[in-house]
Amino acid sequence: MFKNFAADALGLSDIGKIISSKDYDKVDADDYIMHEDGEKIFFLIKSRTDEYCFTNLALIHVDGESAISKKRTVKRYDYYKNKLSNITIETAGTIDLDCEIKFAINQEMFLIDVDKRAIEQLKDLYKALIRIEQITESNETMLIKSGEVLEIASKACGSQKIENGDLAEIFKNINEYSFQWIKQSREEYIKKDFTDTFKNYINN
Template identity: 50%
Template sequence: MAGNLFGKMAADTFGLSDIGKIIDQKDFDKVDGDDYIMHEDGEKIFFVIKSKSDEYVFTNRGLLHVDGASAVSKKRTVRRHEFSNEKVHSITLETAGTVDLDVEIKFSFENTDFSIDVDKNQLEKLKDLYKTLLEISRIQGLNYKLLDDGKNGLKMANDALSRCKIEGNNIAKIAEDLTNFNLDFMEALRRTYNNRDFSEVYEKYINN
């Protein structure tokens, strides 16, 4: 136990650990991840954590992870996680102990887990990100519930119609109209309850 503790202290002291730094807004355009942001489509950076080998770029649409194989390698892998496709969950913030030089934020995008060490002197800024991710997770959870309620309501309506007797020569037209209605209804549900842009949440909690 003592060996592990002193090993961690030595790694932190001599810069061998991978503690991230929160980047100021004025320097967002200097990070590698900025090259992969969809600026043309209104994507905007709100928060960046940069370590020796990785960048975590939080945008109004999700997370861009620029993954470095090592601190000395120039090879990078860029992965995107979008709020419209993946739910954010399991958000925790671990503050520093007496001898720790870093704090840690953990969260998941669907089935992908993240654990990021950050300089403990930047804890207050990291709290803003923690609150932002919590609120996005809450909104996503509510939206998923409302989306499911809408789907279930539509299914109940279709089941009721299927038990009705339809007579006449316009059965094909009725079927076509019902199909189009279902498609339009589902598209409206997705537009309403599947947020793609969380700019307002970032602007509420992130203090730049």
């Protein structure tokens, strides 16, 4: 217990270790992975108090109060509905013990210190997160444009004089077409699974 107090006092408990894939089943975060839905861990940083688990679907943060407490709060941030931004990496200086990766999810900032010997692995995570940010931003733009196109088409149809045909049937067809357009756009431009991105940058 004294070692844990000393580590907290020195700030050493905040320096995370990157956990090998063979040990994923030994961490707390594994209990909260949706294995049944194909969720898989691709990168995991563990400190004395916290775990930062990056899966193909989300960041799962197991938030601990202190190194000597077993109390944990589990927070889940699905990539498709939580915006990643301000992703940076800070390498270690000559006398530093750690390097650092920083990023924001919505308005919440994460600053994760990692053993400086793991800098090459941390660079891989940095690249994966940057790519996720780029993809989600591009898809968000395309989804907005898709909605604008549908609105323009709808207004154009509404301005045309209907001379023949059943008005109710015409309205039904327009409504069904609009629904299918929106559904197809959401399926195409809302990416939930980033397995391919993580595989491209991270070797487990």
